[in-house]
Amino acid sequence: MANRHYRRAVEADLPELVRLLADDELGSRRELREAEDQRPFRDAFHEIDSDPNQYLLVVEEDGALIGMLQLTFISGLARGGLKRGQIEAVRIARHRRSAGVGQAMVEWAISRCRDEGCGLVQLTTDRSRTDAHRFYERLGFEPSHVGYKLNL
Amino acid sequence: MANRHYRRAVEADLPELVRLLADDELGSRRELREAEDQRPFRDAFHEIDSDPNQYLLVVEEDGALIGMLQLTFISGLARGGLKRGQIEAVRIARHRRSAGVGQAMVEWAISRCRDEGCGLVQLTTDRSRTDAHRFYERLGFEPSHVGYKLNL
Numbered sequence: 489m490a491n492r493h494y495r496r497a498v499e500a501d502l503p504e505l506v507r508l509l510a511d512d513e514l515g516s517r518r519e520l521r522e523a524e525d526q527r528p529f530r531d532a533f534h535e536i537d538s539d540p541n542q543y544l545l546v547v548e549e550d551g552a553l554i555g556m557l558q559l560t561f562i563s564g565l566a567r568g569g570l571k572r573g574q575i576e577a578v579r580i581a582r583h584r585r586s587a588g589v590g591q592a593m594v595e596w597a598i599s600r601c602r603d604e605g606c607g608l609v610q611l612t613t614d615r616s617r618t619d620a621h622r623f624y625e626r627l628g629f630e631p632s633h634v635g636y637k638l639n640l
Numbered sequence: 641m642a643n644r645h646y647r648r649a650v651e652a653d654l655p656e657l658v659r660l661l662a663d664d665e666l667g668s669r670r671e672l673r674e675a676e677d678q679r680p681f682r683d684a685f686h687e688i689d690s691d692p693n694q695y696l697l698v699v700e701e702d703g704a705l706i707g708m709l710q711l712t713f714i715s716g717l718a719r720g721g722l723k724r725g726q727i728e729a730v731r732i733a734r735h736r737r738s739a740g741v742g743q744a745m746v747e748w749a750i751s752r753c754r755d756e757g758c759g760l761v762q763l764t765t766d767r768s769r770t771d772a773h774r775f776y777e778r779l780g781f782e783p784s785h786v787g788y789k790l791n792l
Contacts (some may be wrong), residue, residue: 569680633787
């Protein structure tokens, strides 16, 4: 078994994280265009990194960065003052897909949400990502909601 | 036209906010049970209130609290370092429903997201809330995602 390590992202990971975001069926169109200018990514990284309610997770295997996801902890009044953990930006390096890395990473994230006092973990995934739907349903997630987006 | 006013929630609004959360087809089962103990709501309120990336909005009409929603601003690396605005806990007082209050309130929230530098506004709504689906689609939101939840 490979030597797998979970940790908070640091600024030096940024070029690798941007590559991971671009190396993705939906992301490729979006991310590669913008990747030439690293500044927006650096600014966003610093906002995430300085926010105690955000945790940008990276997964390393034998020293190589092979996965990422972003966790946001959201306190709320609904459901008796329930805190939610929200997962975004889940990406696995292409050569390490379908090898259980995603499952291990999401399970790590769920456990981190539990430690943070969350009573619910939530995420949305594009309607077209049917592999992702099967993946999250296997992990116990219920497709109970419709996810709406409005571009500004 | 009623004298409508949008502002950040304060702690003194809490009993009224808990009533709004309970007075709701899905919330009634969940919220009323817990409403006897106000402490979890107060703790959650302080976490929201002290977080610069959260904005708990209340709407008053002629001095009465008639609506609420929670905004969370989430910086991210995806989509070129795009910041998202997320809407949760949208509630309108029963006697003021179907009167344009919800639309005005969500439009206020979208405008606040724009001021905050967000490039996207997102929310999820229960699959069973078909009125809510029509409402958000009228406002320009696209039902592009599936919203997954996992109770811990």
